[in-house]
Amino acid sequence: MRLVLLGPPGAGKGTQAAILSEKLGVPAISTGDLFRANIGQGTPLGLEAKKYIDAGELVPAEITNNMVRARLAEPDAANGFLLDGFPRSVEQARELEAILKDLDTQLDGVLSFDIDEDVVVERMLARGRADDTEDVIRNRLRVYREETAPLLDYYADSLVTVDAVGEVDEINARALAALGK
Numbered sequence: 001m002r003l004v005l006l007g008p009p010g011a012g013k014g015t016q017a018a019i020l021s022e023k024l025g026v027p028a029i030s031t032g033d034l035f036r037a038n039i040g041q042g043t044p045l046g047l048e049a050k051k052y053i054d055a056g057e058l059v060p061a062e063i064t065n066n067m068v069r070a071r072l073a074e075p076d077a078a079n080g081f082l083l084d085g086f087p088r089s090v091e092q093a094r095e096l097e098a099i100l101k102d103l104d105t106q107l108d109g110v111l112s113f114d115i116d117e118d119v120v121v122e123r124m125l126a127r128g129r130a131d132d133t134e135d136v137i138r139n140r141l142r143v144y145r146e147e148t149a150p151l152l153d154y155y156a157d158s159l160v161t162v163d164a165v166g167e168v169d170e171i172n173a174r175a176l177a178a179l180g181k
């Protein structure tokens, strides 16, 4: 199963991706985690990406697209994947289509986690990651509204929406039900 997970920052996509990954037997691929791993290891990609992440801006296309292309070509993604954090813009959605076409495959669907901004701001302030200060959170939400939310229309035909307010297990059950699993 090849799925894109959509939703605002703090919607719980990463948490749900980890559980769904186990239940569906496909890897969860998070661009945020890939960037953070690169930052942790001090790679050139990580050093470059950090400037944008610390400001809550999108990392430039050439860095992000190549990283995703390489990750999706790895053997463990051959039978499916859950993509969390990519695409984050219509431009990236077009790039994803091109990447999948080159791999001779396509998406099965898009799972959208639906949640209010007020709730996600509270959640992010509580988790306290390095890029979770109030100013940076506000900027990430602005970028989400301007760049990422248009994907809800872009993917309208393949969109499955899940209410992302509630307990982790409850939301996971909703997601599986929405996927017909």
Ligand SMILES: Nc1ncnc2c1ncn2[C@@H]1O[C@H](COP(=O)(O)OP(=O)(O)O)[C@@H](O)[C@H]1O
Residues within 6 Å of the ligand: 008, 009, 010, 031, 032, 033, 035, 052, 053, 054, 056, 057, 058, 059, 060, 064, 084, 085, 086, 087, 088, 092, 140
């Ligand atoms: N597809 C992407 N394109 C550009 N930048 C990205 C992408 N995915 C992640 N990033 C960068 O990594 C940061 C953290 O992403 P992520 O871990 O998905 O957190 P959240 O979902 O809470 O915003 C983003 O704010 C952005 O700077």
